[in-house]
Amino acid sequence: MFGQNAPVITTRTARPEDEAALARLDERTWTPAVSPAPPPPPGTPFFGGGTRPEDVLVAEHDGVVAGYVQLGDGFDIPAHRHVAVIDGLAVDPDRRRLGIARQLVEAAVEEARRRGGRKVTLRVLGHNTGARRVYELCGFVVEGVLRGEFRIDQRYVDDVLMARALA
Ligand SMILES: CC(C)(COP(=O)(O)OP(=O)(O)OC[C@H]1O[C@@H](n2cnc3c(N)ncnc32)[C@H](O)[C@@H]1OP(=O)(O)O)[C@@H](O)C(=O)NCCC(=O)NCCS
Numbered sequence: 001m002f003g004q005n006a007p008v009i010t011t012r013t014a015r016p017e018d019e020a021a022l023a024r025l026d027e028r029t030w031t032p033a034v035s036p037a038p039p040p041p042p043g044t045p046f047f048g049g050g051t052r053p054e055d056v057l058v059a060e061h062d063g064v065v066a067g068y069v070q071l072g073d074g075f076d077i078p079a080h081r082h083v084a085v086i087d088g089l090a091v092d093p094d095r096r097r098l099g100i101a102r103q104l105v106e107a108a109v110e111e112a113r114r115r116g117g118r119k120v121t122l123r124v125l126g127h128n129t130g131a132r133r134v135y136e137l138c139g140f141v142v143e144g145v146l147r148g149e150f151r152i153d154q155r156y157v158d159d160v161l162m163a164r165a166l167a
Pocket of ligand 1: 029088099123130134
């Protein structure tokens with residue numbers, strides 16, 4: 001039957017024991033094309049420093065951790081409580097173009113809705129066309145562009161603010 005042996009993609013909340021797999025994903029997915037921050041030094045822990053397992057959704061592909069999305073809060077003031085922020089998204093380079101990122105972003109949007117959010121925002125580098133397309137396909141629209149916000153590899157790069165309303 002069609003699709004009988006298709007690999008299954010599932011999403012779930014991260015657990016502390018995902019630490020090694022998620023740290024490795026970060027190490028393998030960092031490039032200047034996707035992040036303005038320096039590469040994480042080898043051995044950098046994934047959890048800690050404000051990243052909690054309950055704010056990370058993990059995708060498993062055939063039972064293997066294949067990607068994650070991180071959901072954070074907006075500013076810590078009552079006026080911003082209705083906004084959730086996608087703080088990170090990464091998929092294993094060996095498992096791309098299978099729909100994993102789309103499924104992760106949709107799961108993050110559902111989690112934001114479950115928490116009572118009315119809007120999800122994120123920032124993406126202007127030249128990261130793959131990620132921008134994923135977000136567009138998930139209903140995000142560009143709400144602003146910070147022109148030349150980062151200087152990466154001797155070039156000025158835009159920071160693009162995207163959002164999806166949940167109401
Ligand atoms: C961007 C990223 C998360 C996409 O993950 P993915 O699981 O391969 O994405 P999906 O399979 O869900 O892609 C869905 C659609 O988005 C578009 N897309 C995804 N990656 C693309 C790329 N590199 N170039 C062009 N379009 C792309 C395609 O339309 C794709 O559908 P298709 O494969 O049927 O054509 C992944 O490439 C990645 O981890 N990149 C490095 C980290 C990163 O950029 N994070 C975002 C920071 S804001």
